[in-house]
Amino acid sequence: MGSKQEQVQKTIKMSKLLFSHPQLILVLERFGIKLGVREKTIEEICLENNISPKVFLMVANLNIDSSYHQDLDFSAQEIKQIVNYLMKSHAYYSAEVFPEIIQNIHLMSEFSQKPEMQLVERFFNGYKHEVDQHFDYENHTVFPYILNLIDANAAENYSVIDYREHHDDIQEKLDDVKKLLIEHLPQKADNNLRRKILFALFDLDADLQTHSKIENEILIPQVEQFEKQGLV
């Protein structure tokens, strides 16, 4: 038998982990961990940076294998670290990923002079707007609520259950753009732009999938548990 992917353990060297899974460099950045990890283990690096190794391993393992399952036994402080991680991810998408994709889609649209490409540009801008609203809602309503619940132990007239309902699938439109660019829209000479856009979209998609998994499978259920049973 044996599973497809070995789970990452806290006793292995951080550098070894990063060489096998370079996408985790981004995860380190979001946890505020600086590179130059020398010979240290994951556990040592996490403790130096005041990050719970359990939280780090959960995020790393979910990034590597999306079917990874983690039991819900995070403490309030660990949940704060997770919220912080998610906020940093939002900032990364808004400040780096989206502007670049939008810029390239704009160039592609100008270059091709095709009406459908102008529509793709409009479509993606609309998608970006939706995602912004979604992040805004999380940054300004959900996350402050969770942090306040933890710090002040104060449940308000709000519950993460409302959040769950608000949490619609923002990935569907991303899939649509990928499908259009790969399958349906004939390519002229825009190859390097389109390739750049697609690579960025696939990266974004993979990252967003882990992101929503952390929200849906860890954050929401764990906070729901706090709401019901008090803090751990």
Next chain:
Amino acid sequence: MGTRCKILIIEPSVIIREGIAAILQQMKDGVELSFADTLEEALKFGQSELFKIVIINPVTLNNSKKNLNNLLTLYNKTNVVGLISNHYDRNLSDNFADNIFVTDRHETITQIISKHFNTTPAATNDIDNTLSEREIDVLKLLASGKSNKEIAEELFISIHTVISHRKNISNKIGVKSTAALVIYAVANGLIDVDSFTE
């Protein structure tokens, strides 16, 4: 193989779940059953290689092609058998390795399951994704900004039929949002850019 055949049953109805379990447990080859009410719960079992066969009620896919694709990707080394107790979009059930109908006889069910004890799934079958003429009519009107109701009136069909066409169009083209369907229509010359309004 020697070991017992591991089967995961994803079915929300306890009656159907227990019923199919009872039938499978009477088979002479030993089976080891696991159960889930929902797709989410099924995913908690994690690694796909765990199961030789997954029996799933398509209702747990919420009629979503995306869920179906996720399922088939996750269980790409597993025989996925539909458990059909209602009317579903054929696009969902046609993609399974086999289907058990709730009206099937005892022997039929055990035959279907035995067949999959020792086989591995064939490569994903190619579905014909060409739009029918009627679907093109619907897509044109949809892309020109007409509502389901207006399309129904114009084509003398029921709204229900329009919705069903829409679903099939989406499944064939592989995009969900109306805006993306419009882009497809423009790119394929089905409508003029000037003919649709903002």
